[in-house]
Amino acid sequence: xxxxxxxxxxxxxxxxxxxxxxxxxxxxxxxxxxxxxxxxxxxxxxxxxxxxxxxxxxxxxxxxxxxxxxxxxxxxxxxxxxxxxxxxxxxxxxxxxxxxxxxxxxxxxxxxxxxxxxxxxxxxxxxxxxxxxxxxxxxxxxxxxxxxxxxxxxxxxxxxxxxxxxxxxxxxxxxxxxxxxxxxxxxxxxxxxxxxxxxxxxxxxxxxxxxxxxxxxxxxxxxxxxxxxxxxxxxxxxxxxxxxxxxxxxxxxxxxxxxxxxxxxxxxxxxxxxxxxxxxxxxxxxxxxxxxxxxxxxxxxxxxxxxxxxxxxxxxxxxxxxxxxxxxxxxxxxxxxxxxxxxxxxxxxxxxxxxxxxxxxxxxxxxxxxxxxxxxxxxxxxxxxxxxxxxxxxxxxxxxxxxxxxxxxxxxxxxxxxxxxxxxxxxxxxxxxxxxxxxxxxxxxxxxxxxxxxxxxxxxxxxxxxxxxxxxxxxxxxxxxxxxxxxxxxxxxxxxxxxxxxxxxxxxxxxxxxxxxxxxxxxxxxxxxxxxxxxxxxxxxxxxxxxxxxxxxxxxxxxxxxxxxxxxxxxxxxxxxxxxxxxxxxxxxxxxxxxxxxxxxxxxxxxxxxxxxxxxxxxxxxxxxxxxxxxxxxxxxxxxxxxxxxxxxxxxxxxxxxxxxxxxxxxxxxxxxxxxxxxxxxx
Numbered sequence: 133x134x135x136x137x138x139x140x141x142x143x144x145x146x147x148x149x150x151x152x153x154x155x156x157x158x159x160x161x162x163x164x165x166x167x168x169x170x171x172x173x174x175x176x177x178x179x180x181x182x183x184x185x186x187x188x189x190x191x192x193x194x195x196x197x198x199x200x201x202x203x204x205x206x207x208x209x210x211x212x213x214x215x216x217x218x219x220x221x222x223x224x225x226x227x228x229x230x231x232x233x234x235x236x237x238x239x240x241x242x243x244x245x246x247x248x249x250x251x252x253x254x255x256x257x258x259x260x261x262x263x264x265x266x267x268x269x270x271x272x273x274x275x276x277x278x279x280x281x282x283x284x285x286x287x288x289x290x291x292x293x294x295x296x297x298x299x300x301x302x303x304x305x306x307x308x309x310x311x312x313x314x315x316x317x318x319x320x321x322x323x324x325x326x327x328x329x330x331x332x333x334x335x336x337x338x339x340x341x342x343x344x345x346x347x348x349x350x351x352x353x354x355x356x357x358x359x360x361x362x363x364x365x366x367x368x369x370x371x372x373x374x375x376x377x378x379x380x381x382x383x384x385x386x387x388x389x390x391x392x393x394x395x396x397x398x399x400x401x402x403x404x405x406x407x408x409x410x411x412x413x414x415x416x417x418x419x420x421x422x423x424x425x426x427x428x429x430x431x432x433x434x435x436x437x438x439x440x441x442x443x444x445x446x447x448x449x450x451x452x453x454x455x456x457x458x459x460x461x462x463x464x465x466x467x468x469x470x471x472x473x474x475x476x477x478x479x480x481x482x483x484x485x486x487x488x489x490x491x492x493x494x495x496x497x498x499x500x501x502x503x504x505x506x507x508x509x510x511x512x513x514x515x516x517x518x519x520x521x522x523x524x525x526x527x528x529x530x531x532x533x534x535x536x537x538x539x540x541x542x543x544x545x546x547x548x549x550x551x552x553x554x555x556x557x558x559x560x561x562x563x564x565x566x567x568x569x570x571x572x573x574x575x576x577x578x579x580x581x582x583x584x585x586x587x588x589x590x591x592x593x594x595x596x597x598x599x600x601x602x603x604x605x606x607x608x609x610x611x612x613x614x615x616x617x618x619x620x621x622x623x624x625x626x627x628x629x630x631x632x633x634x635x636x637x638x639x640x641x642x643x644x645x646x647x648x649x650x651x652x653x654x655x656x657x658x659x660x661x662x663x664x665x666x667x668x669x670x671x672x673x674x675x676x677x678x679x680x681x682x683x684x685x686x687x688x689x690x691x692x693x694x695x696x697x698x699x700x701x702x703x704x705x706x707x708x709x710x711x712x713x714x715x716x717x718x719x720x721x722x723x724x725x726x727x728x729x730x731x732x733x734x735x736x737x738x739x740x741x742x743x744x745x746x747x748x749x750x751x752x753x754x755x756x757x758x759x760x761x762x763x764x765x766x767x768x769x770x771x772x773x774x775x776x777x778x779x780x781x782x783x784x785x786x787x788x789x790x791x792x793x794x795x796x797x798x799x800x801x802x803x804x805x806x807x808x809x810x811x812x813x814x815x
Contacts, residue, residue, distance in 0.1 A: 136224055139212050139239075140277040142270045144183055147190065153208045153251045157244065158406035160252040160259070161483030162500035163203030165327025166320070172199060178329045179205045182267040203500070205329060206252055210266035216250070217243040218639035221586035221669055224277070230304040230717050231279035233586055233672050233740045236639070237341040238262060238273070240584075245414075246345045246638040248381045248407070255343045256381060257726075258476035258484040260335025264290040264326070279304055289332040290339070305718035305738075309334030312723055317730035323482070333479075333724050336677040340720030340736045344582055345637035346385035346416070348676060351626055351645060352580060353390035356534075356565045360470055361394075363569065364530045370396035371438040374431055374467060376456075377534075378449035379474035380407045380417065387474060388417040388442035393633060397434040398442040399427070399468070401449035403492045408444050414637065422446040424455050431467050449473065450488035450513055453520035460527060471521065471531040472565075477538040478728035480510050485541070487513040511545035518547035522561075531562050532569055535678075535688040537727040567692040574689065575766045575774035577647035577759050577781075578619050579679035583658065585640040586740075587669035593631075593640040595667055596658060600627050600644055603653045613780070615773065616647070643676075648759035648781060655741060655751040662743035670742045672717075673751070677725060677734035681707045681762025685725075685732035695769040701733035703765045708735035710757050715739070715750025756785070764790045 153159060167175060179195050180188050195205045218240035224232035240246060241255045241262045248254050253262045253269065263269045272292040275285050284298040287307040310331050312321070325331040337343040357375055361367045373396045377387050380402040388411055391398020400417070402408040411417040418441050421427050427445055434441055445452060456467055476484030486495045487509035499506045521531050533539045539549045539560045551559040563569065573579065585592040604624045612620060623645050630642060646654065651673075661667045675682065683689040686698040708721040716737040725734045739754060741747045760781060766774035770793060782788045796802065 136219060138214050139273045140225055142274055144187055147187055148209055151209050151211060157251060158249055160249040160254050161496050164482055164503040165203055165323050167327050175199055175205060175328045204327060205265055207266040210270055211251060218588060220588040226277045227280050229670060229742055230740050231276040234305055234718060235273060235276050236586055240639040241338060241341050241343050243638045255338035257335045259333045259479050260338035261290060261332045262338050264329055264332045268292060303712050303716050303718050307340055307720035309339040310723035317723060319729050322729045333729060334722045336725035336734055337736060339722060342674045342736055342738060344639060344641035347635040347637060348643050350386040350389050350635055351643050353386050354393050356569050357390055357394045359569045360530060360532060365469060370394050372435050373469050374399060374435055375470040376468045377472045377474055380411045385411050385416060391442045392440050395440045397431060397439060399445060401445045401447060401452055403448055403486045405446055408446050412444060417442050417444045419443045424451060428459060448488040450517045453517055457520045457523050466528050468529060471529055472534045473538045474534050474536055477536045477541045478726060480541045481507045485510055514542045514545040515547045518542050518549055522548060533560060533562055533564050535565060535726055540687055564691050566688055572692060572773050574680045575771045576616060576619060577680055577763050577777050578645050580643055580676040581646040581651045582641060582643045582674045584672040586672055588640055589668060590640060592667050593642060596642060597627055597631055599657045599661060600654050603657055604650060607650060648756055652752050652755040655755055656748050659741040659743055659748045659751060662741060670740050672738055672740055674738045677736040680759050682736055683732060683734035685727055687727050693769045697769060703762060704733040704735045707761050710761060711737040711754055714754035714757050716754055768793055
């Protein structure tokens with residue numbers, strides 16, 4: 133019997149021994165649901181649906197207590213006693229390789245080294261749930277162990293609806309998270325419906341089981357910080373430059389590592405000591421302090437010596453920004469040249485952003501006892517943070533938005549962040565990292581492509597790195613457009629160095645920014661290596677939903693869509709459907725992610741490469757579509773980079789035929805169409 137047999141059981145006769153959550157671990161803040169007494173009863177009734185009537189009386193008391201004490205029914209009693217992590221794929225008790233691969237990915241997302249709040253099933257972002265409760269985990273794992281090639285598991289916002297007959301060419305798993313009737317997709321409704329246990333915020337890759345730890349964003353963060361220095365400070369080297377930011381949780385945990393790779397002085401504030409210590413113990417964060425005076429001294433010293441380091445400050449980021457203003461006013465010295473923010477500002481009033489007026493403990497207590505007061509303090513804190521940033525920006529600081537809804541929520545709080553003259557509501561005083569810093573890479577077809585070696589062997593990951601390097605070198609040798617060539621060279625440098633930077637946390641995984649051509653070629657090369665036994669077991673390929681065609685997000689991924697369609701979501705939905713019909717092993721469609729519930733729609737996939745001819749065919753078809761869909765949408769919106777990219781792809785593949793827009797060459801044509809003569813009638 134496999135050591136993993138425990139996770140595929142759904143124990144009800146007898147029930148597992150009663151368990152409380154482990155208080156030595158970090159935990160999610162109180163979930164403010166706003167449920168009435170009758171709605172609390174409905175939430176309890178909903179939770180008890182997973183269990184036979186003979187255990188309802190026993191479970192009802194503890195579930196009700198969880199709802200009152202934590203704001204949600206997590207069902208801690210049903211947490212597995214074994215360590216959750218990405219075990220080698222051959223250890224999973226499953227009928228199919230695909231089922232075992234999905235089980236591996238779920239376990240990786242709940243690994244305590246990877247997950248932000250593992251016992252609340254939160255992977256990252258403060259509320260990025262893998263499941264809503266532990267009964268859903270247990271039942272899903274049981275279904276996956278039974279899954280065969282003629283079945284598809286259907287997931288409704290964490291709830292395993294069941295195994296349904298399908299066919300070998302269909303996805304083995306279809307996930308939707310947070311699907312709402314548009315009129316009701318508000319943050320207030322989310323809190324209520326999550327409390328009821330009927331919907332879930334899957335973030336971008338937590339609820340689709342595709343998160344690979346903070347490595348997933350190290351590459352993008354590294355490129356962003358480097359390009360911020362190149363484009364806005366006109367520097368080829370960041371030695372002696374200080375970069376200030378905040379957040380060391382899930383995705384934001386990458387910032388400290390990226391700072392050292394870039395060679396700058398990274399300063400990262402974090403209110404949770406558990407999160408800070410986790411990154412320090414992992415070696416991603418090199419120094420820790422909770423003393424503002426010592427922090428200022430250390431910044432000066434590191435800058436003077438041009439050290440490459442990462443300094444974690446245990447405290448609130450607002451305190452640092454305000455102290456930097458004091459330092460400038462007293463000395464005329466700008467101690468920080470680069471700045472951003474990676475708190476979970478998509479959920480600022482439920483633990484994603486902590487107010488400077490309170491300690492971490494005090495804030496969590498207030499959130500549970502008086503959420504309205506907490507909300508007002510958060511708004512005041514956001515205004516204070518922006519006030520300090522604006523003062524330093526006037527003196528030479530370059531600050532940018534990292535797509536976490538910081539500027540959006542700051543504006544809603546009344547902070548001065550709107551760009552002068554903006555009539556669209558889309559533009560801010562500070563630039564976005566997607567469009568303004570990373571260089572419109574999505575329109576060029578580049579985004580975060582990922583893979584996981586299911587064997588769990590480091591030597592397999594090393595082999596995949598070498599294969600990816602070879603593929604990129606071969607494409608480069610054929611000659612590329614200059615805008616594309618620079619991307620290939622940057623990413624070739626990244627993958628050559630990736631193994632040296634100890635980026636693996638959890639599964640043996642890698643990330644590489646790649647375009648349509650490279651993704652398909654790399655995946656096919658992996659599949660061939662598996663077939664030839666050069667790689668010992670299957671490889672799972674995926675991507676962040678934060679990508680070329682996976683996400684419709686008007687304040688981030690699609691912030692550069694200017695044809696009036698920025699608030700539409702056809703692209704993400706078509707991506708989800710298109711991946712499903714072209715061979716993805718599993719597909720996911722989420723409401724929310726990155727910038728918040730109701731603010732974005734995103735789709736993702738997982739594809740298992742097993743060395744078969746069928747896997748190669750799927751990789752070629754699906755990965756080409758997965759990128760081309762988004763490039764075509766950006767081309768139609770009028771983006772010239774995207775237009776040139778999709779035209780090159782049509783030349784490369786004659787079967788690709790995309791509608792390309794005609795440019796209006798003169799604004800005069802538009803003006804004349806609405807001249808007084810025409811407005812008053814054709815006659």
